[in-house]
Amino acid sequence: MITIAGIGPGDSQLRVYGVESCLADADVVVGSVRQLDTLKIDQNKRMKLPKLSDLREYVNNHLSLNIILLASGDPLMYGIGTWAINNFGRENVRILPGISSIQYCFHRFGLSENDTFFTSSHGRKPDFDFLLMHQQVGMVTDDEIGPYEIAAEIRRRHQHRMIYVGEDLSYPTEKLSIFDETNVENRKYKLNVVIIKNA
Structure with a gap:
């Protein structure tokens, strides 16, 4: 299962309730350096966002892990949520919405x-x-x-x-x-x- 977590436009006060507990339960958190640093993700959980082809391969090989993919703004408004659904199937993707920029x-x-x-x-x-x-x-x-x-x-x-x-x-x-x-x-x-x- 992969969860796409919308983290809003940036300010932590604009994050949708539930993102923090989702991050706490994650095995791996994937995002840009800015996103990972903003959320203060532990070094042992963080993974810098690779090329999408490499990310697809990684997720497909680790579907047993609780993988969180960070999305700025709202994942389904010109975000990575659509890519995730198209690549892994709706049944393997959970979307946490966020406030879009x-x-x-x-x-x-x-x-x-x-x-x-x-x-x-x-x-x-x-x-x-x-x-x-x-x-x-x-x-x-x-x-x-x-x-x-x-x-x-x-x-x-x-x-x-x-x-x-x-x-x-x-x-x-x-x-x-x-x-x-x-x-x-x-x-x-x-x-x-x-x-x-x-x-």
Whole structure:
């Protein structure tokens, strides 16, 4: 059995009840160094997240162990939960939900999530013609398609939108910014979520 534990956007106070007891019972906890350090996982339990092909092989060879795989945010919102179900079968996977970074970002800006299209630009090129048909979009971004690139795509289509950017959400370095398509700063953004909203 493998458990995918959603640990929320970062702050321990935003973790869903049950994650701590799940971690206490684990034989092995798999995650990024940042996740493992944040949760203070014992050295004898921790395993740095390997390539997914290696992780698949490890889990398949150790299904008798209580393996916990950490997921930032919510495992089934552009997270590793879907990968786990597809690779190990629903009967071998338990999912502990978490607060997604997108959900948290909406709350920090005081914006309703109703009728929002949720997506991610991680490792993919979004269809901006399709995205901008929506009144509101919540998007997890990456280094390739971030706030500045999104604003450029909006300008290219001669449209107007408000762009809300949340960086390092729930961490002490959290930064919240509000732009429109004309004034998004051309800089490197930390881990971030972008909300695109019709003005």
